Amino acid sequence: MAAGTLLYAQSGGVTAVINATASAVVAEARARKVKVLAARNGILGALREELVDTSKESAAAIRALAHTPGGAFGTCRYKLKSLEDDRARYERLLDVLRAHDVRYFLYNGGNDSADTAHKVSQLAREFDYPLTCIGVPKTVDNDLAVTDCCPGFGSAAKYTAISVREAALDVAAMAETSTKVFVYEAMGRHAGWLAAAAGLAGEGGDQAPHLILFPERTYDEADFLARVEKTVARVGHCVVVASEGIRTADGRFVADAGGGKDSFGHTQLGGVASHLAGRVKDALGMKVHWTLPDYLQRSARHIASQTDLDHALAVGKAAVRFALDGRNATMPVIVRTSDAPYRWKIEPAPLEKIANREKTMPAAFIRRDGYGITAKARAYLEPLIRGEAYPPYGKDGLPRYVTLRNEVLRQRLEPWKG
Amino acid sequence: MAAGTLLYAQSGGVTAVINATASAVVAEARARKVKVLAARNGILGALREELVDTSKESAAAIRALAHTPGGAFGTCRYKLKSLEDDRARYERLLDVLRAHDVRYFLYNGGNDSADTAHKVSQLAREFDYPLTCIGVPKTVDNDLAVTDCCPGFGSAAKYTAISVREAALDVAAMAETSTKVFVYEAMGRHAGWLAAAAGLAGEGGDQAPHLILFPERTYDEADFLARVEKTVARVGHCVVVASEGIRTADGRFVADAGGGKDSFGHTQLGGVASHLAGRVKDALGMKVHWTLPDYLQRSARHIASQTDLDHALAVGKAAVRFALDGRNATMPVIVRTSDAPYRWKIEPAPLEKIANREKTMPAAFIRRDGYGITAKARAYLEPLIRGEAYPPYGKDGLPRYVTLRNEVLRQRLEPWKG
Numbered sequence: 001m002a003a004g005t006l007l008y009a010q011s012g013g014v015t016a017v018i019n020a021t022a023s024a025v026v027a028e029a030r031a032r033k034v035k036v037l038a039a040r041n042g043i044l045g046a047l048r049e050e051l052v053d054t055s056k057e058s059a060a061a062i063r064a065l066a067h068t069p070g071g072a073f074g075t076c077r078y079k080l081k082s083l084e085d086d087r088a089r090y091e092r093l094l095d096v097l098r099a100h101d102v103r104y105f106l107y108n109g110g111n112d113s114a115d116t117a118h119k120v121s122q123l124a125r126e127f128d129y130p131l132t133c134i135g136v137p138k139t140v141d142n143d144l145a146v147t148d149c150c151p152g153f154g155s156a157a158k159y160t161a162i163s164v165r166e167a168a169l170d171v172a173a174m175a176e177t178s179t180k181v182f183v184y185e186a187m188g189r190h191a192g193w194l195a196a197a198a199g200l201a202g203e204g205g206d207q208a209p210h211l212i213l214f215p216e217r218t219y220d221e222a223d224f225l226a227r228v229e230k231t232v233a234r235v236g237h238c239v240v241v242a243s244e245g246i247r248t249a250d251g252r253f254v255a256d257a258g259g260g261k262d263s264f265g266h267t268q269l270g271g272v273a274s275h276l277a278g279r280v281k282d283a284l285g286m287k288v289h290w291t292l293p294d295y296l297q298r299s300a301r302h303i304a305s306q307t308d309l310d311h312a313l314a315v316g317k318a319a320v321r322f323a324l325d326g327r328n329a330t331m332p333v334i335v336r337t338s339d340a341p342y343r344w345k346i347e348p349a350p351l352e353k354i355a356n357r358e359k360t361m362p363a364a365f366i367r368r369d370g371y372g373i374t375a376k377a378r379a380y381l382e383p384l385i386r387g388e389a390y391p392p393y394g395k396d397g398l399p400r401y402v403t404l405r406n407e408v409l410r411q412r413l414e415p416w417k418g
Numbered sequence: 419m420a421a422g423t424l425l426y427a428q429s430g431g432v433t434a435v436i437n438a439t440a441s442a443v444v445a446e447a448r449a450r451k452v453k454v455l456a457a458r459n460g461i462l463g464a465l466r467e468e469l470v471d472t473s474k475e476s477a478a479a480i481r482a483l484a485h486t487p488g489g490a491f492g493t494c495r496y497k498l499k500s501l502e503d504d505r506a507r508y509e510r511l512l513d514v515l516r517a518h519d520v521r522y523f524l525y526n527g528g529n530d531s532a533d534t535a536h537k538v539s540q541l542a543r544e545f546d547y548p549l550t551c552i553g554v555p556k557t558v559d560n561d562l563a564v565t566d567c568c569p570g571f572g573s574a575a576k577y578t579a580i581s582v583r584e585a586a587l588d589v590a591a592m593a594e595t596s597t598k599v600f601v602y603e604a605m606g607r608h609a610g611w612l613a614a615a616a617g618l619a620g621e622g623g624d625q626a627p628h629l630i631l632f633p634e635r636t637y638d639e640a641d642f643l644a645r646v647e648k649t650v651a652r653v654g655h656c657v658v659v660a661s662e663g664i665r666t667a668d669g670r671f672v673a674d675a676g677g678g679k680d681s682f683g684h685t686q687l688g689g690v691a692s693h694l695a696g697r698v699k700d701a702l703g704m705k706v707h708w709t710l711p712d713y714l715q716r717s718a719r720h721i722a723s724q725t726d727l728d729h730a731l732a733v734g735k736a737a738v739r740f741a742l743d744g745r746n747a748t749m750p751v752i753v754r755t756s757d758a759p760y761r762w763k764i765e766p767a768p769l770e771k772i773a774n775r776e777k778t779m780p781a782a783f784i785r786r787d788g789y790g791i792t793a794k795a796r797a798y799l800e801p802l803i804r805g806e807a808y809p810p811y812g813k814d815g816l817p818r819y820v821t822l823r824n825e826v827l828r829q830r831l832e833p834w835k836g
Contacts, residue, residue: 070587169488
């Protein structure tokens with residue numbers, strides 16, 4: 001048995017393949033005789049000393065994690081601030097790590113988590129506690145700096161491209177007498193990567209999607225409605241993909257529309273697709289349908305991308321390797337060495353170059369008119385959705401997803417008063 | 419070549435497998451040397467004499483139809499009324515059929531289409547025109563009378579059960595600090611079949627979905643909110659599946675909420691999931707997410723049910739057989755002969771028993787408390803989602819769906835002034 005213990009924690013929104021990374025972390029650590037604890041509900045579990053003993057999970061359960069969506073140990077939205085502002089919390093975290101002889105801390109998340117892992121590594125050094133901190137990339141938003149792409153994105157991108165291709169066939173069939181305009185709302189926060197992936201559904205020209213609204217471009221309602229009208233006149237229908245993060249010229253998020261009263265007298269929630277659909281209906285008088293896939297797009301393990309799964313497993317394995325090699329305050333990132341044939345490798349990158357940064361779509365990926373993707377974007381995106389990594393199914397027609405035992409270790413410290 | 423020509427038309431909302439039925443119709447007719455025309459955009463194309471010559475489509479294209487969602491020839495929402503009210507339209511239809519020597523009319527749709535096919539058969543008899551009319555079943559709503567189930571439903575049901583299982587894992591992982599309640603809006607019009615299919619995602623008890631709202635039961639907001647609150651207290655989160663057709667005690671559709679003004683000053687659209695989510699947020703103060711899969715659920719050919727595909731192909735083949743056998747005014751329906759093992763066969767049923775009727779969920783399929791499904795419902799539903807009928811994929815990671823040439827025949831009649 002190698003010295004010390006490894007603590008793995010999941011952070012923020014889950015993806016179709018974050019558990020695949022967890023699976024690779026546990027399998028690789030087991031192979032190297034390192035004990036693995038997992039924080040219950042992310043960093044909160046670490047602060048509360050709610051640590052899952054992964055040795056209680058069977059090898060079959062750990063393997064099954066690789067095809068199970070969600071976050072198997074639980075995750076959380078809980079951002080630690082600066083070392084000055086949140087010093088008590090960071091020190092508590094270090095106390096918990098010390099109490100369980102944790103020498104390797106792997107934090108699986110986005111740029112917030114990279115920041116936290118980085119700060120924990122700084123504090124450990126300050127206290128002379130021997131700890132290697134590794135950030136492990138994950139986000140469907142694909143907005144992490146340095147890495148070529150983020151595990152989780154490829155599968156959500158594949159789901160998006162397929163769903164838009166399928167719904168577009170539906171709309172095309174119905175448009176003569178029914179729905180003329182269809183609006184699909186994609187996740188992605190301030191980055192248009194997932195909306196861009198919808199562009200793969202067609203091959204340009206008059207193939208759907210006809211209009212993509214990127215958060216990297218200002219949303220201009222009059223221009224948008226004019227384009228919808230023209231598209232319907234030319235094609236017979238119009239498929240729109242809108243990123244949840246689009247904003248008007250005065251900086252307001254379109255998603256913040258809503259908040260009025262509905263006809264039952266209650267507050268009504270907003271949403272980009274619902275708003276755009278309402279505008280198309282009112283201003284153009286066209287029949288419109290819209291979809292808000294929401295969590296479905298990031299948990300759709302049933303149609304995960306094989307490339308994405310390969311990445312998710314590879315960063316998990318590399319994270320353990322980097323940890324044991326003492327590559328403190330780094331993240332295993334994906335480096336693309338060739339587009340065609342698609343080739344990639346994993347390399348360590350310093351967390352400080354990733355923490356709190358956000359990578360949006362480069363201008364060269366957005367068509368000049370602002371409503372579509374370029375050939376460069378296609379060359380980047382296409383390899384990421386390649387291959388169908390289907391989960392196993394039961395005779396009942398449903399995917400066999402695993403639920404872990406998640407047995408929490410007896411606590412060694414006083415309860416946290418957080 | 420057998421005498422006469424067969425006209426096939428698609429009607430109403432499309433499904434993941436209606437093109438599979440079309441594929442079987444064309445293949446079976448070709449095998450029997452019968453010429454097949456297809457109406458462009460459903461019955462409208464028949465009235466307008468826009469008839470696709472399917473002999474121009476390659477055998478490969480017809481085979482590919484079996485794995486292509488949408489409606490390959492186009493469909494429409496266009497309901498012919500009674501023979502008295504719409505006599506001119508029915509007579510025009512007969513003129514078109516006569517002009518192209520059509521002796522077999524196959525109308526692929528729901529209960530409206532069964533009604534139209536039935537009326538066309540009556541008019542043909544009145545005019546002594548030798549025509550065999552066959553209704554071919556299709557609807558994701560599963561609300562057709564007589565048949566055990568409807569092609570299209572099984573695939574939408576599978577999509578629903580899988581999507582709810584996946585999203586539930588997402589919510590469970592996030593609930594500690596983020597989303598506590600998730601609402602999924604299912605199609606189904608006045609019937610709760612698709613919402614019920616979501617029940618397959620869990621095995622009862624505290625497994626998601628925790629609450630299903632059926633249109634067959636009155637929506638009681640106070641009772642619903644109390645149950646959401648209790649579920650969150652007990653489980654930590656709550657997954658709700660709501661049918662689009664639920665109504666309050668005074669008969670109002672919850673989907674009709676909306677219509678107020680949003681914060682941008684524009685009309686806001688409604689929706690069941692958005693309304694319920696708003697109520698949960700306001701009344702319980704809980705973080706809530708919701709999804710409106712809309713067309714995605716009925717076009718998700720990427721995760722079609724093998725049972726459903728088998729049904730869709732079988733009714734297409736049987737429809738041609740029944741047509742050539744002169745079984746006028748019938749529909750090939752699915753008869754279940756055994757639950758376990760699941761066994762079924764196709765039989766002809768009279769259209770008049772199917773036309774304009776709507777089959778909702780039997781009381782024995784809804785749990786006594788009104789918020790879940792019974793063992794009987796599971797025994798009925800489960801065989802329908804069995805098997806994964808994946809489409810072929812390209813190297814680009816996307817399903818290879820076919821687009822037909824859809825060459826329209828030269829018109830023989832004066833243009834329709836409809």
